[in-house]
Amino acid sequence: IHLYDFGLLPPEGHRELAEVRPQVENAFAAAWRGEAEVDGFNELVLRAGLTWRQIVVLRAYAKYLRQTGSAFSQRYVEQTFIAHPELAALLLRLFEIKFMPFGYDGDERAQRSDDVKG
Template identity: 75%
Template sequence: IHLYDFGLLPPEGHRELAEVRPQVENAFAAAWRGEAEVDGFNELVLLAGLTWRQVVVLRAYAKYLRQTGNVFSQRYLESTFTAYPEIAVLLVKLFETRFSPALQVGEVERARRAAEIRD
């Protein structure tokens, strides 16, 4: 039998742990199963209240930027998003507004909502 006991000390300026408990548990389980990477982007689960799948979107953005020749490292982007979690939330909202099949609206409405987020 192996017993693992983990504790969690939230960073300064964190959300209430009760608010994000399900997201933290799901993110931890996804990382444990190998479904999610273990890196600095995961701090956004606590800091921004994002789900681990939403964090994957930001990680994909970072990897895409590197492929296009952007000079910023993944570590730099992680630290930028964790310093400004509200920007991370807006980018995820923009992505979901533009591409989520769960959003049952037409293209004109999607474009209007996306413009609202960008402003």
């Protein structure tokens, strides 16, 4: 299979393609290589400007919800984040503050976490 030319026009409500071009290219390549799932969460590359690796975290949250017996389907969670990309970005930011092993000591981490929670 040869792919010579590829065009993409984002629907209304998405970020400008030039703004998220690297994320789109990386997400497409990761999906092509089988490293990333192909589902509705990927729309968050355009809606929230997230990377495909950040989207993996949100997808994991959705799958965890299902395992805990939540009535919310993965599709419902996808649609909710797509409709409210700022919430997806905030949840991801909270995850990064709490679990990334660099950047913050305990007090600063707690303060930043509280700031994100609002």
